[in-house]
Amino acid sequence: MSQLEVEDLEVYYETEEGPAQAVDGVSFELEEGENLGIVGESGCGKTTLAKAIIGILPDAGYINNGSINFKGDDLTEMTNAQRRRLKWEEISMIAQSAMNSLDPVYTIREQIVEAIETHRPGTGRVESDEIVTEMFELVGLDPERADDYPHQFSGGMRQRAMIAMALALEPSLMLADEPTTALDVIMQDQILKRMASIQEEINSSMMVITHDVSVVAETCDRVLVMYAGKIAEEGPVEEIFNQPYHPYTIGLKRAFPNIRKSSQDLLSIAGYPPELVDPPQGCRFAERCPMATDRCREEEPEAHYENGLRSYCHYADEIDTELRPYADDSETWSQTAAATDGGVDE
Amino acid sequence: MSGNDVLLEVDDLKKHFKVNQGWIASLMESFGSGEPDYVHAVDGVSFELREGETLGLAGESGCGKTTTGMSLVKLHDPTAGDIVYDDTRLSEASDAEIKQFRQNAQMIFQDPFESLNPRMTVYDTVAEPLRIHDIRNETARVQRALEFAELLPAEQYFDQYPHELSGGQRQRVAIARALVLDPDFIVADEPVSMLDVSLRAGVLSLLDRMTDEFGLSVVYISHDLSLLRHMCDRLAIMYMGKIVEKGPTDQIIENPQHPYTQALINAVPVPDPAVGRDRVELQGEVGDVIDIPTGCRFKNRCSEYIGDVCDQVVPPLEAKTDFEQDIACHLYDSAEGYDPYQDMTGSPSASETGEEPESTPADD
Numbered sequence: 001m002s003q004l005e006v007e008d009l010e011v012y013y014e015t016e017e018g019p020a021q022a023v024d025g026v027s028f029e030l031e032e033g034e035n036l037g038i039v040g041e042s043g044c045g046k047t048t049l050a051k052a053i054i055g056i057l058p059d060a061g062y063i064n065n066g067s068i069n070f071k072g073d074d075l076t077e078m079t080n081a082q083r084r085r086l087k088w089e090e091i092s093m094i095a096q097s098a099m100n101s102l103d104p105v106y107t108i109r110e111q112i113v114e115a116i117e118t119h120r121p122g123t124g125r126v127e128s129d130e131i132v133t134e135m136f137e138l139v140g141l142d143p144e145r146a147d148d149y150p151h152q153f154s155g156g157m158r159q160r161a162m163i164a165m166a167l168a169l170e171p172s173l174m175l176a177d178e179p180t181t182a183l184d185v186i187m188q189d190q191i192l193k194r195m196a197s198i199q200e201e202i203n204s205s206m207m208v209i210t211h212d213v214s215v216v217a218e219t220c221d222r223v224l225v226m227y228a229g230k231i232a233e234e235g236p237v238e239e240i241f242n243q244p245y246h247p248y249t250i251g252l253k254r255a256f257p258n259i260r261k262s263s264q265d266l267l268s269i270a271g272y273p274p275e276l277v278d279p280p281q282g283c284r285f286a287e288r289c290p291m292a293t294d295r296c297r298e299e300e301p302e303a304h305y306e307n308g309l310r311s312y313c314h315y316a317d318e319i320d321t322e323l324r325p326y327a328d329d330s331e332t333w334s335q336t337a338a339a340t341d342g343g344v345d346e
Numbered sequence: 347m348s349g350n351d352v353l354l355e356v357d358d359l360k361k362h363f364k365v366n367q368g369w370i371a372s373l374m375e376s377f378g379s380g381e382p383d384y385v386h387a388v389d390g391v392s393f394e395l396r397e398g399e400t401l402g403l404a405g406e407s408g409c410g411k412t413t414t415g416m417s418l419v420k421l422h423d424p425t426a427g428d429i430v431y432d433d434t435r436l437s438e439a440s441d442a443e444i445k446q447f448r449q450n451a452q453m454i455f456q457d458p459f460e461s462l463n464p465r466m467t468v469y470d471t472v473a474e475p476l477r478i479h480d481i482r483n484e485t486a487r488v489q490r491a492l493e494f495a496e497l498l499p500a501e502q503y504f505d506q507y508p509h510e511l512s513g514g515q516r517q518r519v520a521i522a523r524a525l526v527l528d529p530d531f532i533v534a535d536e537p538v539s540m541l542d543v544s545l546r547a548g549v550l551s552l553l554d555r556m557t558d559e560f561g562l563s564v565v566y567i568s569h570d571l572s573l574l575r576h577m578c579d580r581l582a583i584m585y586m587g588k589i590v591e592k593g594p595t596d597q598i599i600e601n602p603q604h605p606y607t608q609a610l611i612n613a614v615p616v617p618d619p620a621v622g623r624d625r626v627e628l629q630g631e632v633g634d635v636i637d638i639p640t641g642c643r644f645k646n647r648c649s650e651y652i653g654d655v656c657d658q659v660v661p662p663l664e665a666k667t668d669f670e671q672d673i674a675c676h677l678y679d680s681a682e683g684y685d686p687y688q689d690m691t692g693s694p695s696a697s698e699t700g701e702e703p704e705s706t707p708a709d710d
Contacts, residue, residue, distance in 0.1 A: 042542045154631070155407075184406045184569050186628050189613035193625055211543045214572070214617035237619045255547045257576035259614045260621065262596050264576060268547035272512070 002029035003205055004053070004173060009066035011045070011052045020276040022048040022061070024229040030205055032172070037216035037237070038209045039252065040226035043273055046209045049226075050175045053207075054093050055083040070173070089119045092166040094159075096178035101162055102150040108161045109146040112168050119169055135164040138198055140190065156187040163191065167198055174199070174206045180215065192219055213256055217241060225249050228273045228284040235309035245304065245311035245319050248285050250327045267330040283314065290336040291315060291323060353530055353563050354395040354418070359427035361388040361413050365636060383636050387413040389587035390427070392663070395531060395563050402566045402574035402595065404610070405584035408632055414584070415533040415567045419451040420444070449479050452524035456536040458516035462508040468492070469504040472523045479527060491522040494559075496552060514545035521552060531563040532556070539570065550577065571614050575599050583607045586635055586643040589663050593671025603666075604675050605650045642676070650677055659686040 011023035023045040030036050038046045051057050053068055055075065068075040070091070075083065095101040103111055112135065113128045133143040139160040150158055159179070166174060179195070180188035196219065199206060208219055216223055216237065223240040225233045225248065233246040244250050254267035271288040274280050280287065286296040295314055304316035315323060326332055365383040388410040395401055403411040416422045418429065420436065429436045431450075434443055452475075455461040462471055472488045481487070492500035495518040508516055517537065524532050537553060538546040554577070557564055566577050574581060575595055582592040583604065591604040602608045609628040616623055630647045633639055639646070645656040655676050663674040665681040676686050 041544050156631075185571070185613040186406055186610060189615070189625060190627055192615075193627060212615070214615035217617045217619045218615045218623070241617070241619050252543065253617070255543055256617050257572040258617050259572040259575050259599060259611070260616055260618070262575070262600075266547035266550060266576065268551065269544040270548075 003032045003034075003071060004030040005067075005069040006049075006053070007067045007069070009049070009052065009068065010064040011048050011057065012062060012064045013048075013058075014060040014062070015277060017277045019064070021229050021279060022276060023052065024276075024279070025066075026226075026229075026231055027066075028224055028231070028234060030173070030207065033199075033203050033205055034222065035199075035206045035208060035220045037220035037223045038207060038226060039211065039213060039216055039223060040232075041211070041252075041273060043228075043276075044226040045229040046226050047177055050093065050177055050207060050209055054087060054091050054175055055080075056093070085119070088115050088166070088171065089169045090171055091173045091175065092169070092171040094163055094166045094174065094176040094179045096181055102158060102165075104150055107147050107149055108153075108165075112146075112165050115165060116168055131168055132164075135168050138167065139164045139194055156183055156191075159183060159187075160191060160194075163195065167202070170202045170204070172204050174204055175209070176206060177209045178211070179208070181210065181212070188215075195219075213253055214258075225252065228279060229276055230284055231310070231312060232285065233309060233311045233313075235307070235311075239307050239309050243307060243309075243320075243324075245306065245309055245316040246285075246313045247289050247291055247319075247323075247327045249311075250324070251333060254328065254330065265330045267333050269333060270336055283312070288336070290332045291327060351397045352394045353397045353431070355430040356391060356393050356395075356414075356418070357428045357430060359388055359391045359414065359417060359429065360386075360425045361410075361417055361422055362386050362425045386587050386635050386638055388417065388424075389638070391584070391587070391589055392427075393582055393589065393592060395565060397530075397563060398557065398561045399580065400557055400564045400566060400578045402568065402578035402581045403584060404568060404571055404574055404581060406569060406610075406632060408635065409584040410587040411567045411569075411584050412535055415453070415535050415565060418533050418565060419453045420448060421453070445479070449475075449527050450530040452527065452529040452532045454517075454520050454524050454532060454534040454537050457540050458513055458520050459508075459540070461520055462516055464508050466507070467504065468497075468506050468508075468511075468519050471508075471519060472526050475523060475527050481527070487526055488522075491526040492519075494525060494556075495519070495522040496548075497522065512545075513541050514549060517541060517549050518552065521549075521556070525556065525560070528560070529562065531565065533565045533567065535567040536569075537566070538573070539568070553577065571599065571611060583610065586633055586638075588643065588674065589672075590644065590674045591671055592663065593669075597670045601669075603669055603671065603673050603678060604644075605648045605677075606644045609647075609649075642674075650675075652676060655686050655690060658691065659689045661686065 007027050009023055009026045012019040013022055026049060038049065040046050052063060063076050109132050112132050116123055116128045116131055132146050136143040136146055141157060141160050153161060180191050208216065210216060220237050222235060223237050224231060225246065227248050232248045233240065233244060240249060241253065251267055251269045255269065257264060257266060269288055274284055274287065282298045283296045283301050286292040289296065301312045301314045304311045304313065362384040365385055391414055403414060405411050413422060417424055431447055436447065469488055472491055473484050476484050476487060489500045492503055497503045497515065497518050534553065538549050541549060556562055566574060568574055578595050580593065581595050581598045582589045585606050591598060591602065591607045598607065599611060602611050609626065612626055628647055633643060633646060641657045641659055642661050645651055661674045661676050662684065663672050664684060666673050666678040667681045669678065
């Protein structure tokens with residue numbers, strides 16, 4: 001049995017125009033010790049998915065349907081008190097902005113000790129302090145700085161303190177939401193490397209939510225590509241990068257420059273994701289897809305399984321033979337840009 | 347496409363900021379208790395910007411790249427050093443010459459949500475520079491700039507306010523505003539880092555067109571080396587207010603020589619799971635930019651530290667034998683025969699990095 005099994009999950013937000021279907025029928029599994037990357041544009045539902053799993057949806061958000069099985073228990077059936085017990089101890093989250101996630105009026109030590117004592121009531125102060133020291137060393141911070149307040153730390157140090165806190169109770173699942181986006185390359189590299197080694201040590205699994213495909217390429221075993229609340233494609237990282245079947249995956253991958261390549265033609269996906277209050281029928285990506293046909297606009301694609309990938313595209317079975325080179329050409333996409341909206345939008 | 351004519355020459359530019367400018371600090375100062383502290387944000391930077399060329403300034407946060415960029419368009423007045431534009435030293439330029447310079451030097455900022463005035467329509471935003479510089483033919487120019495920025499049909503955008511536009515469209519308005527005066531060069535500070543993934547490529551290709559079609563020179567400022575490799579002809583890598591390595595982009599990325607450049611490039615993730623990257627961790631954090639260390643500023647984090655010479659002598663950015671790029675490091679032999687060891691002990695000025703502008707040897 002997998003550690004985490006998300007089944008047909010629907011997370012909606014209440015809005016004035018009706019419910020916005022932020023996550024719409026998402027199913028996937030996560031094995032113990034595995035790293036899963038979740039990629040997609042802003043508003044594709046990746047952060048909502050993580051918040052639903054850890055149980056910190058904002059007031060307007062609710063789980064409409066589906067289940068989240070964690071080690072055999074359905075999280076959606078649990079009471080708030082039961083979920084709170086899981087937080088930090090079993091599932092922890094590293095948020096994008098560490099400044100907003102740390103309490104400014106307590107020292108870092110007090111915050112970590114509080115989390116430890118809440119979850120493990122028997123823990124003495126000496127033992128808690130030992131954990132703080134150990135965690136600070138793990139993330140490369142000087143343990144003597146544990147008595148500092150968050151504002152005394154630099155951005156990179158705060159992010160590392162946040163990671164120390166997320167790891168203090170050795171959770172079996174970590175949700176990292178853009179953990180290094182606010183940081184410089186050098187700091188990013190240090191933190192990702194540390195996270196990988198810590199993870200190995202405590203054998204936890206991780207979901208990394210990011211828009212940066214290079215971070216995913218380097219840290220994840222599997223990738224989930226989301227588009228407008230739905231899964232577009234899912235599978236092992238090598239296959240996602242080498243032989244994707246979904247045109248959106250191809251487009252996203254080619255939108256990033258690669259430092260190892262001297263000349264490259266970047267590709268831009270014209271248009272915007274659809275409204276989630278009243279999403280279009282058929283494939284949600286059809287409007288922006290250079291290969292879309294009437295079938296795509298009318299009929300929702302079923303999963304296509306090949307090479308370990310699960311791809312939601314009507315033409316996945318043809319992409320290998322003809323369509324992939326066509327989709328991999330930036331000309332293809334710029335023509336769609338001109339056709340859809342006269343080039344008004346990016 | 348890039349000619350060899352120099353458009354702009356930056357000569358030993360320095361920009362220092364006083365640390366404590368509060369009234370208590372000034373009171374203490376007036377009673378003579380202690381010297382004020384300075385942040386050495388930019389501390390002796392020299393480079394040329396050629397006509398039609400794209401130059402990238404890279405480095406970690408706080409390395410001085412943005413301050414350098416803002417000094418280039420005269421949003422900062424330098425503490426020392428100078429900028430030479432069109433054979434005129436800006437420090438000696440007349441008001442009319444400065445105004446002429448400002449018309450030719452434009453900047454695009456990182457955050458299009460902050461850089462556009464929320465109370466101004468797109469038309470007024472783009473027309474404002476024309477009014478300031480008293481340039482006629484306003485409507486036609488605004489329209490042309492918006493069309494170039496691929497905001498089509500342009501009239502449809504005239505009366506819109508920034509909040510009605512997406513991030514990508516706002517950045518295009520900022521680009522149109524920068525282009526409307528037909529400048530000679532543009533400084534673009536992290537022009538796409540605030541934009542969503544799918545929008546970036548579109549704005550980048552627009553910036554590309556800008557250099558190609560207008561023959562503009564552009565200085566790109568970014569910490570994203572993958573992006574700079576894609577956009578730039580030449581790169582300058584900065585560390586603690588100084589350039590440590592400078593040269594053709596492919597040369598710097600594929601064959602970096604300064605230990606800091608090597609660490610920086612090594613830290614960039616590669617979007618290809620098949621590429622294994624040797625991850626060498628750079629020790630420590632960026633040093634103190636107030637109390638500048640003697641000798642090389644990178645010495646405490648350097649894996650190649652070779653002793654006293656690094657401690658005592660500031661390595662000048664200079665041509666080295668066997669390399670295409672300029673490097674500020676004692677590991678390599680100077681192409682001009684400079685011997686850093688002659689500046690060691692017994693020659694105190696060599697290790698000094700205080701306020702005196704002539705403190706850094708051979709740093710031209």
